[in-house]
Amino acid sequence: xxxxYQQVDEDSRLTTGWFQLELARxxxxxxxxxxxxxxxxxxxxxxxxxxxxxxxxxGYEVHLLDPVPKHIDQALGRxxxxxxxxxxxxxxxxxxxxxxxxxxDAVLMLGPLYHLTExxxxxxxxxxxxxxxxxxxxVFAAAISRFASLFDSIRNGFFEEPVFAPILERxxxxxxxxxxxxxxxxxxxxxxxxxGELAREVIAAGFRVEEVAAIEGPGWLAHDFDDLWTDxxxxxxxxxxxxxxxxxxxxxxxSPHIMTVGRK
Numbered sequence: 001x002x003x004x005y006q007q008v009d010e011d012s013r014l015t016t017g018w019f020q021l022e023l024a025r026x027x028x029x030x031x032x033x034x035x036x037x038x039x040x041x042x043x044x045x046x047x048x049x050x051x052x053x054x055x056x057x058x059g060y061e062v063h064l065l066d067p068v069p070k071h072i073d074q075a076l077g078r079x080x081x082x083x084x085x086x087x088x089x090x091x092x093x094x095x096x097x098x099x100x101x102x103x104x105d106a107v108l109m110l111g112p113l114y115h116l117t118e119x120x121x122x123x124x125x126x127x128x129x130x131x132x133x134x135x136x137x138x139v140f141a142a143a144i145s146r147f148a149s150l151f152d153s154i155r156n157g158f159f160e161e162p163v164f165a166p167i168l169e170r171x172x173x174x175x176x177x178x179x180x181x182x183x184x185x186x187x188x189x190x191x192x193x194x195x196g197e198l199a200r201e202v203i204a205a206g207f208r209v210e211e212v213a214a215i216e217g218p219g220w221l222a223h224d225f226d227d228l229w230t231d232x233x234x235x236x237x238x239x240x241x242x243x244x245x246x247x248x249x250x251x252x253x254x255s256p257h258i259m260t261v262g263r264k
Contacts, residue, residue, distance in 0.1 A: 004188035039105035045112035049075030065092030094125035126205035143193035195252035207262030214255035
């Protein structure tokens, strides 16, 4: 996983193509539930600090940790350009947080739960989020859909590649994604959740589930996505349409990412 992120430019991913929809919808889902600033937020597995910087700009005190040293270096650079900087940044492990109990109002887990391939490790990391949250605090936990690689490969033209076939077969059967090809387009070691599965893990860690929502919904499949996204009226219409179906059970699995919000 660390090798993969050393190869790819995760820092700019959310500003290109349909990943812009992932960013906008994730922000939308967070803002509708998080308590207003000032509040303290722990961004666990926060990558290069895209969401940390955004929340800091809104007045939140944000602390970032990630297992990839490259991401922390990038977050330091991003934070240095902010009027209100990210409060702290460090290399860390979602399964063993250094932070004190009952010290945060919200925890973001927008990456760790699909890079922890064993359920016990995911529960451990969610339990750590529960521990550091104050009573009433929220965890925003994201998962990759079990069916994401099927949709992605059909949409982006690598479904027919023979080397991808066994990867997809295991994804659909077990949710265990493994890429031994060296091709970063096929992503890296991960676990892909069935719709609703992450919610059960959030409950197992002690949380009450507030919401399970499709992040991108079917919007990422839009033809000529960049043209649509640059048209402000069409963008607003797309986002409103996704909101209308975000909780529809039959839509959840077609969304590349699913968000579960849990309350302590």
